[in-house]
Amino acid sequence: MALPKKLKMMNLFNEGNSYQGQTGEVTIPKIARKFEDWRGGGMNGNIKWDAGLADDISEFTWKLGGIDPLVLSQWGAATVDAIGLRFAGSYQRDDTGETSSLEISLRGRHEEIDFGNQKPGDDTEKTIKTIWSYYKLTIDNIVVVEIDIPNMIEKVNGVDLLEKHRANIGL
Template sequence: MALPKKLKLMDLFNNGTSYLGQTGEVTIPKLVRKLEDWRGGGMNGNVKVDLGLGDDTTEFNWKLGGIDQLILEQWGAQTVDAHMLRFAGSYQRDDTGETSAVEIVVRGRHEEIDFGNQKQGDDTETSVKTIWSYYKLTIDGKVIVEIDIPNMIEIVNGVDLMAKHRANIGH
């Protein structure tokens, strides 16, 4: 029997600024494929054809205690990769003590800043939805997934899934 690796410590960095002790929650982006049904002539059933990344893939949601001026200063960024967020997590198995470093880096801009309810004496937090155009997931120093949407790059376990497509269109 083995126990799972569970998140023990984390930090979130916004353009290099640490939110240690301020980050309430981070929702790691889902990895989603857009699969469409295809049933061609002579097929006795359908298959799902892979059309690339899913539409909801690019959301990175996070929460901070209180209010943060840096986020507000970043509002209305002009480019799709204006700001870098870096999630650093330390996961541990409680049966062996083994730890793993997990890092997720995204570049994007904030679509939504929600201040929630503000009431004196109550806990307040700011929720932010950042839409990314670049994503990289690294576990124990090994890049597992790297996606750069504007540059048509999608690397999974060292294989660039878009390389042949880029070559086919002359890039």
């Protein structure tokens, strides 16, 4: 029997500034592809052809306790890669004690800062939705997925899936 690795510790960094003790939850962006139906002549059924990245993958949502002037000063950033965030997680198996690191680095800008309800004596957690244009997922110091939308780079296990396409169009 083997037990899964479970998140034991985590931290979030905003432009290198640690939110240790301030962030309680993050929603890691999903990675998804957009598939479209195709049924050509002579086909007895349809296939789904790969149309690239799904339209709704670029959202990173995170929660932060209290008030943070840094996040507020980043509101209205002009460029798609203005803000750098990094999630660092430490996972552990309870049967062997083995640990693994998961790191997600992204660059983007905040679409929404939701202050939530404000009541003295209650939690004053706010939710930030950051839309990313650059995303890198690393497990145990090995880059597994790296996506740079503006520069047309999409790497999986070190293989750039768009390298030949860039060359084909002169990039």
